[in-house]
Amino acid sequence: MTEKHTVIVVGGGIAGLTAAAYVAKKGADVLLIEKNATCGGLINTFSRDGFVFDGGVRALESAGIIKPMLADLQIDLPSIKSNVSIGIANDIINVESEADLTAYEQLLLRFYPDSSEDISRLMDVIKNVMKNMKILYAVDNPLFKNFKEDGVYFVKNYVPWMFKFLIALRNIDAMKGPVEEFLATIIKNQSLMDIVDQHFFAATPTFFAMSYFYLYTDYFYPKGGVGTLPLKVQEKLVSFGGKIRTKTRIEKLDPAARTLTDAEGTIYQYEKLIWAADLKHLYSIADTTDLPEEAARKITKEKDLLLSRKGAESIFTLFMAVDLPPEEFKKISHGHFFYTPSPVGLGETHRSELKYLLETWDTVSVQTIFSWLDRFCELNTYEISIPVLKDAQAAPPGKTGVIASLLFEYELVKRIKEAGWYEEFKTHLEAKMIDVLTASIYPGLKEHLVFKFSASPLSIEELVGSSGGAIIGWSFKEPVPVTSSMLGVNDSIKTTIPDVFKAGQWSYSPTGVPTSIMTGRLAADAAIKALKVRKN
Numbered sequence: 001m002t003e004k005h006t007v008i009v010v011g012g013g014i015a016g017l018t019a020a021a022y023v024a025k026k027g028a029d030v031l032l033i034e035k036n037a038t039c040g041g042l043i044n045t046f047s048r049d050g051f052v053f054d055g056g057v058r059a060l061e062s063a064g065i066i067k068p069m070l071a072d073l074q075i076d077l078p079s080i081k082s083n084v085s086i087g088i089a090n091d092i093i094n095v096e097s098e099a100d101l102t103a104y105e106q107l108l109l110r111f112y113p114d115s116s117e118d119i120s121r122l123m124d125v126i127k128n129v130m131k132n133m134k135i136l137y138a139v140d141n142p143l144f145k146n147f148k149e150d151g152v153y154f155v156k157n158y159v160p161w162m163f164k165f166l167i168a169l170r171n172i173d174a175m176k177g178p179v180e181e182f183l184a185t186i187i188k189n190q191s192l193m194d195i196v197d198q199h200f201f202a203a204t205p206t207f208f209a210m211s212y213f214y215l216y217t218d219y220f221y222p223k224g225g226v227g228t229l230p231l232k233v234q235e236k237l238v239s240f241g242g243k244i245r246t247k248t249r250i251e252k253l254d255p256a257a258r259t260l261t262d263a264e265g266t267i268y269q270y271e272k273l274i275w276a277a278d279l280k281h282l283y284s285i286a287d288t289t290d291l292p293e294e295a296a297r298k299i300t301k302e303k304d305l306l307l308s309r310k311g312a313e314s315i316f317t318l319f320m321a322v323d324l325p326p327e328e329f330k331k332i333s334h335g336h337f338f339y340t341p342s343p344v345g346l347g348e349t350h351r352s353e354l355k356y357l358l359e360t361w362d363t364v365s366v367q368t369i370f371s372w373l374d375r376f377c378e379l380n381t382y383e384i385s386i387p388v389l390k391d392a393q394a395a396p397p398g399k400t401g402v403i404a405s406l407l408f409e410y411e412l413v414k415r416i417k418e419a420g421w422y423e424e425f426k427t428h429l430e431a432k433m434i435d436v437l438t439a440s441i442y443p444g445l446k447e448h449l450v451f452k453f454s455a456s457p458l459s460i461e462e463l464v465g466s467s468g469g470a471i472i473g474w475s476f477k478e479p480v481p482v483t484s485s486m487l488g489v490n491d492s493i494k495t496t497i498p499d500v501f502k503a504g505q506w507s508y509s510p511t512g513v514p515t516s517i518m519t520g521r522l523a524a525d526a527a528i529k530a531l532k533v534r535k536n
């Protein structure tokens with residue numbers, strides 16, 4: 001059986017949904033294909049026994065993109081500000097505005113009093129980055145503004161902003177090196193450096209890492225959970241006349257014939273294709289047999305490059321239902337909490353020690369791995385989310401759902417799975433995380449646990465089809481194989497495959513929800529322009 005569609009979008013995460021919605025808004029025939037039963041990808045919310053959990057991102061930051069996109073699509077997304085807390089051991093501060101940077105400075109000084117000069121230099125860097133972030137987000141992203149309808153707004157707001165924006169881009173480019181290397185130039189105390197650094201993915205570009213404090217003040221949480229965002233965009237896509245096909249996995253691409261084939265053998269003919277899923281899968285299933293030699297050569301070269309790279313670290317997430325009222329947790333922190341139980345820092349635990357374990361895997365005992373995991377949990381930084389502190393309907397009366405995550409190396413979990421003790425590993429890690437949190441910030445956690453379950457990097461890879469369980473796309477430890485400059489963002493959607501555009505976390509680096517939305521919109525505009533379809 002063969003179906004024909006003007007535009008096909010593969011991947012029902014927020015990038016694919018955005019792309020399909022904007023194609024449909026322009027009046028073009030569009031089909032969105034998603035391998036899972038539901039859309040949303042890494043932005044998902046689910047419930048278990050009355051407890052609401054966010055399975056991917058824990059909150060959203062507008063970044064001058066999400067809220068303008070919602071307004072442009074006329075989507076009503078009731079939400080509240082998602083305030084953040086930061087804690088070390090039993091010392092916790094709340095971050096509600098930029099003014100709280102002073103409280104953060106004092107928090108660090110209390111633990112590292114001999115590093116006042118280091119901390120002062122760190123604060124200066126954060127303040128300078130915040131100034132540039134204010135410029136970046138001073139106006140709504142131009143992609144989501146109709147200047148033809150409001151030329152006065154454009155002249156009054158965007159023209160003067162553009163000059164400041166170009167200066168900010170220059171400053172960003174000057175801070176594109178790995179954050180670890182940068183911190184080593186301004187901080188001498190290794191523990192202090194770790195406490196700052198272990199919030200981020202390895203080798204995160206310095207500017208984006210140092211913008212963390214500013215981003216904490218931009219977080220918001222949709223009522224009903226973060227999963228309501230993709231759900232609302234999906235509803236808008238359908239209202240525009242777009243079609244969605246779920247539980248459909250694409251297994252072959254014939255760019256010469258402009259066709260896709262799914263696992264059931266159905267063939268889909270397209271004029272333009274937007275790929276909003278894993279790029280490795282796209283290039284792995286592309287059959288270049290009938291393409292001209294030069295075109296096939298370019299695709300093969302791109303394929304070899306992409307397959308040689310890997311994604312950034314993944315995460316291990318523990319979901320817990322607790323028989324304690326939300327008020328007990330509210331006394332401790334806001335509903336989004338970055339918590340480090342020890343001021344010692346990870347040191348080489350997640351670097352040289354992990355590397356050694358992987359290099360000597362055949363001779364390492366299970367007990368050695370467990371011992372490493374114990375130290376990893378005791379010294380690490382946890383991202384904790386408590387949905388009911390943001391939405392009162394997110395848990396049964398008098399009870400609380402808690403989500404705790406750690407950045408985690410996919411390769412280690414993969415080796416454990418292959419060795420046959422994956423379930424034992426998960427059980428041990430879950431128990432250790434609970435013990436650490438009970439012994440530090442949540443004294444009654446273990447005693448009042450109703451149920452628990454977890455998701456590893458393998459779970460993420462299986463659920464959303466993201467290579468290595470990556471949640472932000474490509475690893476920063478290697479040269480990124482896609483566009484990573486803001487000046488080149490318009491080129492991020494291009495591929496070497498004729499009539500195929502790309503969008504989402506694998507199309508641009510560094511990425512996140514706002515960037516995925518932006519690339520989805522860019523891909524839609526490019527497809528429409530190529531098709532010369534006029535706006536209704």
